[in-house]
Structure formats: structure tokens, C-alpha cells
Amino acid sequence: MSATAQNGLQKYIPGLILCMILGWSALQWDYSMNGWQKNFKECQKILKANAEHKSPLPFDEYKAKPAEKYKEQLLLYKQGTLKKEPKKPHILKQDIYESLIATWEIPFKFKFGNKMLEFQLTYVAILLLGGMLIRNTIGIPDSFKPGTVLARPIIKPGIVLLGGYYVWSNLFKVGLVALLLVVIFILGTVVLVSVIGRKLKLDEGLLGVMAAGTGVCGVSAAVAVAPIVKSKPRDFFYAVGTILLFGTLALFTFPYIGKALGMSEPVFGAWVGTSILNTAQLVAAASWYGHDALLTANIINIVRVGFIPIVVLYCIWFYLVRTAAAEGRSEKMNTWQVIVDKFPLFIFGFFVMVTLNEFGVFTKDHQYIFGKQFLKIFFAIGFAGVGLNIAFDDLKKAGGKAFVIGLFAATFKAVLSAIVVILLGTDVFQVK
Amino acid sequence: MEEETREFEEKAKKVFSAERKEDMWVLIMSAITVILGLAGIITKNTFPSLFF
Numbered sequence: 001m002s003a004t005a006q007n008g009l010q011k012y013i014p015g016l017i018l019c020m021i022l023g024w025s026a027l028q029w030d031y032s033m034n035g036w037q038k039n040f041k042e043c044q045k046i047l048k049a050n051a052e053h054k055s056p057l058p059f060d061e062y063k064a065k066p067a068e069k070y071k072e073q074l075l076l077y078k079q080g081t082l083k084k085e086p087k088k089p090h091i092l093k094q095d096i097y098e099s100l101i102a103t104w105e106i107p108f109k110f111k112f113g114n115k116m117l118e119f120q121l122t123y124v125a126i127l128l129l130g131g132m133l134i135r136n137t138i139g140i141p142d143s144f145k146p147g148t149v150l151a152r153p154i155i156k157p158g159i160v161l162l163g164g165y166y167v168w169s170n171l172f173k174v175g176l177v178a179l180l181l182v183v184i185f186i187l188g189t190v191v192l193v194s195v196i197g198r199k200l201k202l203d204e205g206l207l208g209v210m211a212a213g214t215g216v217c218g219v220s221a222a223v224a225v226a227p228i229v230k231s232k233p234r235d236f237f238y239a240v241g242t243i244l245l246f247g248t249l250a251l252f253t254f255p256y257i258g259k260a261l262g263m264s265e266p267v268f269g270a271w272v273g274t275s276i277l278n279t280a281q282l283v284a285a286a287s288w289y290g291h292d293a294l295l296t297a298n299i300i301n302i303v304r305v306g307f308i309p310i311v312v313l314y315c316i317w318f319y320l321v322r323t324a325a326a327e328g329r330s331e332k333m334n335t336w337q338v339i340v341d342k343f344p345l346f347i348f349g350f351f352v353m354v355t356l357n358e359f360g361v362f363t364k365d366h367q368y369i370f371g372k373q374f375l376k377i378f379f380a381i382g383f384a385g386v387g388l389n390i391a392f393d394d395l396k397k398a399g400g401k402a403f404v405i406g407l408f409a410a411t412f413k414a415v416l417s418a419i420v421v422i423l424l425g426t427d428v429f430q431v432k
Numbered sequence: 433m434e435e436e437t438r439e440f441e442e443k444a445k446k447v448f449s450a451e452r453k454e455d456m457w458v459l460i461m462s463a464i465t466v467i468l469g470l471a472g473i474i475t476k477n478t479f480p481s482l483f484f
Binding site (some may be wrong): 024027028031032153154156157160161164344345346348349353361365366368369370373374376377378 | 455457459470475476479483
């Protein structure tokens with residue numbers, strides 16, 4: 001390896017290590033809070049039984065009873081009498097159980113864990129809020145920045161691994177609705193921004209970048225379209241700042257709006273899938289809400305990023321071919337080359353995972369390991385990168401006409417898509 | 433202005449080719465995880481063993 005290449009790789013190491021340390025710390029927090037919340041609920045059950053004047057059982061009996069019930073239910077599930085697989089019972093450790101029946105008081109840390117998760121302070125929130133706080137208060141040294149930027153796409157292997165959770169029928173069921181939503185809301189936004197912007201005689205370059213950015217996939221689409229529509233550098237950075245600002249606002253507010261509106265996890269997944277502009281922010285918001293929200297949002301996101309080449313083609317046609325024809329010139333469009341150049345490759349990995357699952361390669365344990373455990377490791381490192389890269393200075397770059405177009409497009413899409421997904425309901429978006 | 437636009441176009445192209453490379457790494461990382469899982473090297477107990 002040449003010295004330059006080595007230097008190239010070395011510059012990423014400090015930031016990547018920082019993201020790994022933050023990711024691990026947040027997962028440790030999540031692991032502890034989840035354990036404490038489970039203990040809290042079990043303690044509550046025991047206290048409730050006591051309040052109903054049932055005398056407390058000796059530990060061995062307390063431990064054996066739920067285990068026996070679980071075995072019976074598992075047998076019924078295997079025979080096909082029970083439809084839903086029973087969950088393994090959560091049993092308190094002996095010292096905790098004995099201390100509980102001696103004091104009849106739930107330990108503070110269990111109450112704390114329960115409260116934290118009630119406030120949705122999971123590893124996702126810790127990493128995003130913590131990362132943002134670090135970046136905008138004490139800051140991070142320049143030597144760490146390249147690695148934190150590189151950490152963000154580590155979310156993508158998580159998206160690929162999640163493919164092991166689906167079979168093709170799930171994809172077709174939700175994917176067809178997703179396709180409709182993508183066509184209506186995402187392409188609708190692209191067309192609307194382009195047409196209204198032209199009527200208002202706004203700069204073509206700015207419009208092209210904003211149309212792609214607010215419509216399909218945030219910064220990736222804006223980058224793909226910028227050279228085609230010959231956007232001015234200043235307008236491009238305004239547009240990216242605006243897209244990031246809305247994504248950040250949506251990321252921190254949508255989970256709470258979803259809860260306030262009583263959205264189920266699949267409905268919320270569909271909502272963020274259509275209305276949040278950036279893959280990392282979308283995945284973060286959906287993971288924050290719950291695993292079922294993530295399953296639905298992921299399908300919509302896959303359909304959406306698959307649309308990047310189509311949006312680029314549309315922009316070439318709208319801003320170059322059509323304009324050239326109106327001026328009596330001719331501009332050629334190499335459709336196949338655009339599709340090959342702009343198609344996001346990682347989607348293939350996702351489809352391979354779905355196909356392997358369809359053929360029964362993955363057991364339930366594999367699905368759990370890939371789609372719930374290792375997914376969290378990839379997401380945690382990526383979310384640390386996302387949090388550490390939310391710089392208020394970058395968001396301040398949102399401005400000018402880009403801000404007005406962005407405000408209009410993002411608000412319009414978010415409100416309308418919320419109404420549509422709520423009306424369509426949970427069944428339509430439920431993956432399993 | 434034209435010079436500025438050309439430089440910017442080059443930058444955008446570089447960003448996109450970096451995304452391509454990034455996707456290749458994504459596929460490699462996913463494949464390694466799946467192979468380790470199928471081979472039984474990472475199990476259900478691996479993840480909890482990383483925490484206290």
C-alpha cells in the first residue's frame with residue numbers, strides 16, 4: 001500500500017474509533033435500561049399479586065411456575081393450537097426477588113430504566129442528541145471529522161441485514177403501496193417544485209437540486225442532480241443546508257408527533273418513509289419509534305432510493321432536453337448509462353437477503369442475530385456519525401429561496417402523507 | 433464563474449464515486465456478518481456478551 005493511501009485510510013481512524021466508543025456506550029445504556037424495565041414490570045406483577053393478598057412464593061416455586069407455563073404454551077404453539085409464539089418469561093434474579101418480597105419496594109434503578117424508555121431515550125436518542133450536543137458545545141477536533149463522516153453509511157449494512165426479516169410476499173404487500181406512495185408523494189414533490197419554481201421564475205439550478213433533494217433522497221439525490229442542472233455552488237450549499245435542517249427537525253419531532261397522533265408502528269414507518277428526506281435520518285426516526293416501524297420504513301426507503309435514477313432522468317429531461325428543444329437545440333440523454341451510474345448498489349444486498357430468507361436459509365435465531373442484534377451495532381456506529389455531524393453552523397447555511405421552497409415542499413409532503421397513511425391504516429403497512 | 437462551476441461538478445462526481453465505493457464496502461460488511469452467522473461463529477449470545 002502506498003504512503004498516500006495509508007495516510008488516506010489513517011485519517012478516518014480517530015473518528016471511526018470515537019463513533020465505535022459512543023455507539024458501544026449507547027448500546028450499553030440501552031441494554032441496561034431494557035433489563036431494568038423488564039425487572040420493573042416483573043416487580044410490578046409481584047406487587048400486584050401481593051396487593052391481591054396472595055402470599056409470596058418461595059424463589060424456587062416463583063421460578064418454576066412461569067417456566068412450566070411457557071413449556072406448555074410452546075408445545076401448543078408447535079402443535080398449531082396457539083397462533084403466536086409464546087415469549088420466554090422474564091424471571092427476577094434470586095437476590096432481587098428476595099429483597100423485593102422483604103421490602104415490597106421496587107429498586108430505584110428499575111424505576112429509572114422504565115422512565116427512560118417511556119421517554120423513548122433509547123440508544124438512538126442518546127446517540128443523536130449526545131452527538132449533536134458534543135459537536136455544538138465542546139466540538140470535535142478536525143482530525144476526528146473524516147472518520148465521523150465515514151461512520152454514517154455504516155447504517156447501510158444494517159439495512160441490508162434487515163432484509164433477512166422479509167419474504168417476497170411481505171415486500172410485494174407493502175412494496176406495492178410503497179410504490180404508489182413514492183410515485184404520488186416523492187415524484188409529485190419533484191414535479192411540483194419544478195413547475196411552481198419555473199412559474200415563479202426561480203433559478204433552474206437551484207430548482208433542480210431542491211426538486212431532487214426534497215423529493216427523493218436528500219443530499220444523495222441533490223449531489224446526483226447538481227452537475228446535470230448546472231446548479232451554482234452557493235445554491236447547492238443552500239439547498240443541502242435546507243434539506244439537512246428539515247431532516248434534523250423531522251428526526252427529533254416526528255417520533256413525538258407520531259405518539260401524540262396515536263400512530264401505530266407500521267403507520268409511523270410509512271409516514272417517515274415518505275416524508276423524511278434522508279436515509280440515515282429516516283432509519284433513525286423509525287428505529288426510535290420501534291422495530292415494526294423500521295420494518296415498514298425500510299421497504300419504503302428501498303423503493304425510494306431505487307427511484308434516484310428516475311429522478312435524475314426526469315431532471316435531465318425537464319432541465320436540459322426540454323429546455324434545449326424549446327430553444328431549437330438538441331440534447332441527448334443516455335438513459336441506460338444514467339441508470340447504471342446512479343443506481344444505489346447496496347439495494348442488491350437487501351434483495352439477496354430477502355431471497356435467502358425466502359428459501360429458508362435463515363432460522364429465527366439468524367433473523368434475531370442479524371435483524372435485531374447486529375443491526376443495532378451497525379446502526380449505533382452510524383447514528384453516532386449522524387449525531388456528531390449535526391452542526392448548527394451547517395444548518396444555518398439553509399437560506400434564501402431554497403429555504404422557502406424547502407419549507408413549502410417538506411411541510412406539504414409531511415402533512416399530506418400523514419393524513420394518507422393514517423387513513424390507510426395499520427393493516428396496509430404491517431409487514432408481518 | 434465557469435471555473436467555479438467546473439470545480440464544483442468535479443467535486444460532485446467525486447462524491448458520487450465515493451458513494452459507489454461505500455456501497456461495495458456495505459455489501460462486503462453485510463456478507464461477512466451473514467457468513468459468520470450462518471457458520472455459527474456469531475450466535476445469540478455474542479451480542480449480550482459485549483455488555484455488562
